[in-house]
Amino acid sequence: MAMDKTRPGKEIGVMVYKSHTSGIGGRLKHKAEDFLVEEITPDGLILKAGISLGLDLGQPAEQIHLTLEKSNISTLRAVKELSNALRVSQKRIGYAGTKDKRAVSTQRISVWGVGADDVMRVNLGGIRIRDPQYCDDRINLGDLQANRFTVRIRDVGLSSGEIESRVKAIDGELVSGYPNFFGVQRFGSKRPITHLVGREIVKGNLREAVLIYLTSCFPGEGESLADVRKRLRDTGDMRRAVREYPRHLEYEHSLINHLIREEGDWGGALMQLPYGLRKMFVHAYQSYIFNLALSYYIREGFIVERLPLVGYKSGVDEVTSMILEDEGVGPGDFRVSSLPGLGSAGVLRDAFVYYRDFVLLGVGVDDYYPSKSMVELRFILPKGCYATVLLEEFMKS
Incomplete structure (x- = not known):
């Protein structure tokens, strides 16, 4: 029998741990430098943070490949800032996958139609560019082998011996693989709502989808913003909301401004959001199921090898069918006829994966919590897998 979760992973559908051994506790991502993500290229090269690959620039070609190293900024934000700096469309920039925001991460990206001198002149906060090399091919989603993680867990209240014992025991319990759950990043780290918006889109309830996005409140945002969101939910006053919502909430402003211009056009409002974000809503709902x-x-205690990310072409197992019935949706609803381009045919995903x-790189005194320990771990995960899910098995906190 698996160990039930007693923490807020349940809101994203993660209800259990596979391992039984008590975790070491602690805190993740006290600062960005505590969470290092280094991409491993298709040919097995680890893009080590702060280290140049020493590549030959080569002859000018349509695409230029670069190593993007970022700190405490999302991949999508980094791409947006880079496109602005280069004065090119974001569509010209390719990358193999998104990396954690609150982290230091490395990854290869490609940019179409710019020269090496232009990209190497870019100077942006939290972003470093190096290793330019001209190539013919664009870097697309999935064009990586794996990611290497080096993680510090802080505020651990156990002795070194107990930490080592528990880590070893849990590692042994996961030798047959750890659950390939989707982590909270899939749903929104600060506001885990993307699946809730996606549910309403799949059901065709576009008004509710927009209102969930605009008005759902979570503690990390602060009381003043929570009051603004709640007031919009209660009153529906878009003109007041456009004055009250902070300017940095660009996507919320895009929705609100459209609804001021075109009252009641909920689908049109959603179309103001970037395509990738709109698509993520449906993907997140598939991930939740x-x-x-x-x-x-x-x-x-049942063994299963793969499970569906439900789509309109999916076959579904008995358990997934039961969940769909409880949710009030069916595979055909994932055509998303109410919004063009968001339908998903579905695909199978491995239920368990191997790291x-x-x-265990070391256990030492935590310089932020001097009476506690800091634990440093390193491991490699296949592409598309979440380090936080694995770390939760070791921490259980």
């Missing part, structure tokens, strides 16, 4: 199904199988090269 996957998490619920995998949680059920683990809790009941490799796992090392």
Whole structure:
């Protein structure tokens, strides 16, 4: 029998741990430098932070490949800032996958139609560019082998011996793979609502989808913003909201401004959002259903190899079918006829995955919590897998 979660992973459908050993506790991502993500290219090259690859620039070509190293900024934001600096469309920039925001991360990106001199002149806060090399091909989603993670867990209240014992025991319990849950990043780290918006889009309730995005409140945003969001939910006054919502909430302003111009055009409002974000809503809802199904199988002790990310062409297993019935949706609803381009045919996803090269690098005194310990771990995960999900098995906090 799996260990039930008692923490807020349940809101994204992650209900259980696979391992039984008590975790070490602690805190993740006290600062960005505590969470290092280094991309491993398709040919197995680790893009080590702060280290140049020493590549030959080559002859000018349509695409230029670069190493993007960023700190405490999302991949999408970094791409937007880079496109602005280069005065090119974001569509010209390719990358293999998104990396954690609150982290230091490295990844290869491609830019179409610019020269090496232009990109190497870019100077942006939290972003460093190096290793330019001309190439013929664009870097697309999935064009990586894996990611290497080096993570510091702080505020651990156990002795070194107990930490080492628990880490070793949990590592042994996960030798047959750890659950391939989607982590909170898939749903929004500060506001885990993307699946809730996606649910309403799939059901065709576009008004509710917009209002969830605009008005859902979470503690990390502060009381004043929570009051603004709640007031819009209660009154529906878009003109007041456009004055009260902070200017940095660009996507919220895009929705509100459209609804001021075109009252009641909820679908048109959603179309103001970037295509990638609109698509993420549906993907997040698929991910939520996957998490619920995998949680059920683990809790009941059943072995399953793969589960569907439900789409309109999906076959569904008995458990997923039961969840869809509870949700009030069916595979056909994932055509998303109410919004063009958001339909998903579905795909199968591995239920469990293997991590490799796992090392407990050390246990030391935590310089931020002097009476506690800091634990440093390193491991490699396949592409598309979430380090935070694995770390939760070791921490359980």
